[in-house]
Amino acid sequence: MDSREKLLARYASHDMDSYGKRDYFTLIVVVSLLLFGCGGYYLHRNVPPVKTLEEKITQITTSFIIQEKPKEVVRVVKEKKKEEVAPPKPAEVPKEPVDLTQNPVLAQKQNDVVEQPPQTEQPKVVRRVYGLKRVYSTGLGSGGSASDAVIGKLGNTLNVPIDTFTVTKEELKGQLVSVTTITSTPKIRNVVKPEYTTEMTENRVEGVVKVRVLVDIDGKVKKAIVLNDLGYGTKESVYNACLQLEFEPATINGTPCAVWIIIPFTFRMLN
Secondary structure, three states: OHHHHHHHHHHHHHHHHHHHHHHHHHHHHHHHHHHHHHHHHHHHHOOOOOOOHHHHHHHHHHHHHHHOOOOOOOOOOOOOOOOOOOOOOOOOOOOOOOOHHHOOOOOOOOOOOOOOOOOOOOOOOOOOOOOEEEEEEOOOEOOOOOOOOEEEEOOOOOOEOOOOOOOOHHHOOOOEOOOOOOOEOOEEEEOOOOOOOHHHHHOOOOEEEEEEEEEOOOOEEEEEEEOOOOOOOHHHHHHHHHOOOEEEOEEEOOEEEEEEEEEEEEEEEEO
16 A cells, blocks of 8 residues: 555656646747737837838938038138338438528529410401491490400590499599489480491491490499400490490489499491
């Protein structure tokens, strides 16, 4: 009996050992299958999408540009210009003092002005007409220009210098006023026409000569200014005629006064 029990006990222990080993192997197999399945599932979920040919070319080009070495930038440093140093000025030699007691002769500079030959005035071109001659005066006014004027007065010669348009108190008997303040203008009492000279007739001169005259309260012309000239003696002829004119004086509210007026003399050749 003892031997039988021992034999049964041996078989029972053997079965227990084999059962334990069998369970351990099964566990290893199950765990391996589980890990393999999880790995396959992970790889299946993370498979990268299939790239087209254009995407592959773009990726290759991009990687090529990234891997290319950057060019070295060479910095050019400009050299600063050296400051120019002005050369030192030579020392001035003091001039020797001049002894005035010995009366030294000082050198004078030559005159560098070049003498120009005198210019001859060309006669003015005057339009020639044909027919009979006539001279008359029209209108009175206060305008005119003295750029080509000849000034004279009673007792003086013609072509005196143009100095002023005013006269002294000794030359006038009345008060000199502006032509804009008078109430009545001078009126001619004695008409004297300028002489039509032979030279004017031969050249058949025509045009208008304006004269500015100063009429005093006695009606006489105290000063005459020829404002323009037609040439061939028209200036002298008009001037001499103006000094012989007689007027009724200008007035301010009935009081006589001296005033400047303009007299135009017209030279015309009539057919």
